[in-house]
Amino acid sequence: MSKAPKKAPQKQLLHLVMGGEVEKGDEIVFKDLTAIDMVGVYPNYAAAQLAWKSKAQQTVDNAEMRYFVVHLHRLLNPEDDEA
Numbered sequence: 739m740s741k742a743p744k745k746a747p748q749k750q751l752l753h754l755v756m757g758g759e760v761e762k763g764d765e766i767v768f769k770d771l772t773a774i775d776m777v778g779v780y781p782n783y784a785a786a787q788l789a790w791k792s793k794a795q796q797t798v799d800n801a802e803m804r805y806f807v808v809h810l811h812r813l814l815n816p817e818d819d820e821a
Contacts, residue, residue: 752814753786754779757793757805769802779810 755777761767768774777793780786786807797803 750811751782752779752810753781753783754808754810755786755789755793755805756808757797757803759800759802760804762802766804766806775805777805783807783809 758774759769790807793805
């Protein structure tokens, strides 16, 4: 009886989705750090992008509200970007 080969675990590429009201201008400066909406941490960019899109659409009427996808995997393992 042969066993199917085990799949190598997929590399975890964590992404954070967060948002809040920002000041006007070119820089990203949040108005109130205590009011930042931490949406969640996602295992890949595709899942994070879906969450980002949903939150951005919910707040489309507030021009000062912005949501972002933060590439946590780049912060946790910066050497991976060099490869």
